[in-house]
Amino acid sequence: MRPTIPVETPPAVRPVVTAEPAEPRRARRLDRRGRAILAAAAAVAVVVNAGAAWAYWRITGSSTPRHSGTGVELTLRGRSDYNRPLTPGSTGNLVVTVTNENAFPIRITSVSAAAGKIMADDERREYGCTSPGVTLARPAFAVSWEVPKNTIGAFTVPGGLAMSSGIDTACRNASFTVPIRAIGVVG
Numbered sequence: 001m002r003p004t005i006p007v008e009t010p011p012a013v014r015p016v017v018t019a020e021p022a023e024p025r026r027a028r029r030l031d032r033r034g035r036a037i038l039a040a041a042a043a044v045a046v047v048v049n050a051g052a053a054w055a056y057w058r059i060t061g062s063s064t065p066r067h068s069g070t071g072v073e074l075t076l077r078g079r080s081d082y083n084r085p086l087t088p089g090s091t092g093n094l095v096v097t098v099t100n101e102n103a104f105p106i107r108i109t110s111v112s113a114a115a116g117k118i119m120a121d122d123e124r125r126e127y128g129c130t131s132p133g134v135t136l137a138r139p140a141f142a143v144s145w146e147v148p149k150n151t152i153g154a155f156t157v158p159g160g161l162a163m164s165s166g167i168d169t170a171c172r173n174a175s176f177t178v179p180i181r182a183i184g185v186v187g
Helices: 032-060 122-126
Strands: 071-080 091-100 106-113 134-136 140-147 151-163 176-186
Touching (some): 071 151, 091 106, 091 140, 106 134, 134 176
Antiparallel strands (some): 091 151
């Protein structure tokens, strides 16, 4: 067996790093072409953001977002039911058509008379039906009609119109256009 001889290892040598101050860098100036590109990019960014703001305003109809339950007031025209003409001294159905051109659904909660005159159809007016004697059967009707976004909904209020008994004979079996005011909410 051989005798072992201890071997000493020299201490680790670490390199010495010295830091010298770097030379100050000069900011590069943009040349004419660079300034033109930067100005064009800024102009495009302004136009795109303005377009987005306009689109938001156009869709919502205001600068604030609509929330569920926000009031929406509509003025509509209803009509008498073509399949069930009004007869003197009786009531008939009121048919209401709601056009929702908004990007959100609407729930109609109330229907009442709007400003304007109830008119008979053109043919009956030619025969002399100028005072049809037709009114809404009540001042207002509570309803719950859902109208999805960008659609048209047709709804019936049973017994919504009343015809007085002493009307012109020219108004019998006429169809009537009725100015309607509807109140609803978003959602």
